Amino acid sequence: MADTYDLVILGSGPGGYVAAIRASQLGLKVAIVERERLGGICLNWGCIPTKALLRTSEIYHYMQNAESYGLKADNVGFDLAKVVDRSRKVAGQLNAGVKGLMKKNKVTVVEGVGTVTAKGKLSVKQGDKTVELEAKNIIVATGARARDLPFAKADGKTIWTYRHAMVPTEMPTKLLVIGSGAIGVEFASFYNDMGADVTIVEMLPRILPVEDEEVSAFMDKALTKQGIKLLTGTGLEGLAPSGSGVTAKIKHKDGKVVEETFSHAIVAIGIVPNTENIGLEALGVETDRGHIKTDGYGRTNVDGIWAIGDVTGAPWLAHKASHEGIIAVEKIAGGSPHQMDKANIPGCTYSRPQVASVGMTEAKAKEAGYELKVGKFPFIGNGKAIALGEAEGFVKTVFDAKTGELLGAHMVGAEVTELIQGYVVARQLETTETELMETVFAHPTLSEMMHESVLGAYGRSIHY
Missing domain, CATH: 3.50.50.60 (FAD/NAD(P)-binding domain)
Incomplete structure (x- = not known):
């Protein structure tokens, strides 16, 4: 006899496991199916371990340039095996954390390869054994994989x-x-x-x-x-x-x-969505170039089948997947969540220097017919940036000249991936330039550049 649940989630990445936790909080009986490791690609092979590697290279860069801070660091080098080991341990720690969260929230974890066999039914292959699951609703959160070159598949060697x-x-x-x-x-x-x-x-x-x-x-x-x-x-x-x-x-x-x-x-x-061989074709679930088509709540065209995360298309970001998961689960539980607004999803690149953005670029805003006010403030005009020895970069804000709506924000420089959330909140709250101008920003902080960029859009910049 099949095990019965209110919700079964196929895939335990940042979309799947977050959806499972929220579903449990809402009183649903939940199972999550995972073929590899809890946390999915992001936690085990993507967002988190890459940031651990980038932190290592950042520190190595500072060590090599210690003299500019009045310090001495002689014979600087690294042990590649230990660099990789640290990254893997960070991923392992978070994988264990997700296991703990599943247990704490009473989410049943089913290990194996899952296939949707019919509406409300899912089969999980565990070696020679097969487990049958039934649920009123199924969320597909199977993510994506790296796209190979058509003429040269990755061999893992060179x-x-x-x-x-x-x-x-x-x-x-x-x-x-x-x-x-x-x-x-x-x-x-x-x-x-x-x-x-x-x-x-x-x-x-x-x-x-x-x-x-x-x-x-x-x-x-x-x-x-x-x-x-x-x-x-x-x-x-x-x-x-x-x-x-x-x-x-x-x-x-x-x-x-x-x-x-x-x-x-x-x-x-780029990436390829993991939509093959999981039973979607037989059910008639609509896709677009492999990505599952959904509405603003994660619903597919097939009743009871939902989809979230990379498998549904761009932007392919962990935080987008998590938010989609929460929206879908709240809708399943009978709530009235807001629909997903992709225009308010921040994008971050953790290189040196970092890049972060939200909303429209200046070019896109012009194409859309807006009359613009654009502000830009350089890192070199910020005391904290100079003190950090990170005086390269800028913050740019794009406003609707008629209404004061913040259409977009774009940053490049040290720690901008942390700063961008201020503008994301501002957009979510539908803040205009007035509220941003009247906000007090702590000194000395990098965030002051956000204030100055807004002021600059209206000819009021103080420090530039």
């Missing part, structure tokens, strides 16, 4: 995906990063700071193409200054193992194809 790049057994000497989105730029930043010779290839005209153009331009200069070679408007026509490395056929802007050899290559060209 051609890597993000998973291989997080657990290197050897340090690349000459690294090719294919793609300049957040993942590509973060790995380029890490390996460059750790001493590799890094080249980024990007098909589009600029790096970090979803960000504001001024942010992309700033990052281009900053990364180039750090020694990273940036090839924008450039295609990759071939990639193959060659001796102890890989040979790439790079098509430059002028159409010329050049062969170059690298010790390793990281493929960071």
Whole structure:
């Protein structure tokens, strides 16, 4: 006989496990199915362990530049195995934390490969054994995986995906990063700071193409200054193992194809949703290029089947998945949650320097027909930034000139991934420039630049 629940969640990433906890809080009997490790890709192979690696490279950078702070650090070096081990221990600690949360919230964890066999029914294969589950509602939170190049699949030796790049057994000497989105730029930043010779290839005209153009331009200069070679408007026509490395056929802007050899290559060209072989086709669940189509609450076109997270499409962010999970569960429980508003989802890139944004870019706002007021304040005008030795970067705000609505905010520089939430809250509260101008910001803090950027949009900047 099948085990019966109010809700079964397929996948335990930041969408799935958060949804499970909220469902339990609302009094639902919940089971969560996971084929690998609780916490999914983000916790085990994505957001968290990469930040541990980036923290290591950040400290290593400071150690190498200790003299600029009046300090001495001689014979600076690193142990790659220990760097990786620290990252894995951080992931392991959080995996254990999720296990504890499942137990605390009385969520049944079912290990195995899950398949939706009918409306309200799910089969979980556990080796030679199969467990049958039934539920009034099923949430699909199966996430996504790295996209391979059509002509060169990752082998884990010299051609890597993000998973291989997080657990290197050897340090690349000459690294090719294919793609300049957040993942590509973060790995380029890490390996460059750790001493590799890094080249980024990007098909589009600029790096970090979803960000504001001024942010992309700033990052281009900053990364180039750090020694990273940036090839924008450039295609990759071939990639193959060659001796102890890989040979790439790079098509430059002028159409010329050049062969170059690298010790390793990281493929960071996007993701593929995990929607195959989980029973969706037989049920008639609608998809768009593999991503499950949902409404603002996570409902699919099939009654009782819901979907959240990367499997539903962009933006492919952990915090988006978590919020979608909460919205879906509250709707399932009979509540009246707000619909998902993707315009208020912040995006963060944890490179050096960091990048963060929310809402429309200046170009998108103009395309939408808004009359704009734009403010911009540089890190060099902020006392805390200068004291930290992090005086490069800026904060930019975009307002509707007629209503004062904050249309977008864009930042590049130290710790901006922490600062962006102030603007996210402002947008959620539908704050205008007036409230932001009248808010008191603590001194000395980096957050003062947020205030100054708003003031600058209206010709009132004090320190610039």
